[in-house]
Amino acid sequence: MAFHWESFVFAIIAFLALYFLLNKYAFGPLFGIMEKRREQVQNQIQSAEQNRAEAAKLLEEQKKAIQDARKEAYELIEQARTTSVRQADEIIQQAKDEAVRIKNDAMKDIESEKNKAIVALRSQVSALSVLIASKIIEKQLDEKSQHELIDQYLKEVGGNV
Numbered sequence: 001m002a003f004h005w006e007s008f009v010f011a012i013i014a015f016l017a018l019y020f021l022l023n024k025y026a027f028g029p030l031f032g033i034m035e036k037r038r039e040q041v042q043n044q045i046q047s048a049e050q051n052r053a054e055a056a057k058l059l060e061e062q063k064k065a066i067q068d069a070r071k072e073a074y075e076l077i078e079q080a081r082t083t084s085v086r087q088a089d090e091i092i093q094q095a096k097d098e099a100v101r102i103k104n105d106a107m108k109d110i111e112s113e114k115n116k117a118i119v120a121l122r123s124q125v126s127a128l129s130v131l132i133a134s135k136i137i138e139k140q141l142d143e144k145s146q147h148e149l150i151d152q153y154l155k156e157v158g159g160n161v
Contacts (some may be wrong), residue, residue: 132150132153
C-alpha cells in the first residue's frame, strides 16, 4: 500500500472544512442548547433546594405554632380550672355566710317570739291568779274545795293554752 500524501492533505482539508462547518452550524447551537439545558437544570436544582429549605422552615414554624397553640390551650384550661375553683369557693363561702345570717335571724326571731310568749303567759298567769284569788275570796272555801277549784281552773287554763 502506497501512501498518497495528496489524499492525506485532501482528507485533512475535508476534515477541517467539515469541522469548521459543524462548529459553526452544529456544535455552536448544540453546545448553546446544552449550556442552556445545564443552566436550566442548575436553576431547577437551586429552586428545589430553596423550596426544600422553605418547606423545612414552614414545617418548623407549623410545629412551633402547634406547640404554642397547645401551650395556650393548656394555659386556658388551667386558668378556667383555677377560676372555677375560686368561684366555687366564693359560692360556698357566700352560702355559708347566708346560712349563718339566716340562722342568726331565726335565732333572733325565736328569741323575740319566746319573749313575747313569756310576756303573754305572764299576763295570762297574772290574770288567772287574780281571777282565782277573786273566786277564792268570793267563796270562803275549805281547803279541799280550794284544791278542787284550783284544779278546775288549771284544767281550763290548760285547755286554752
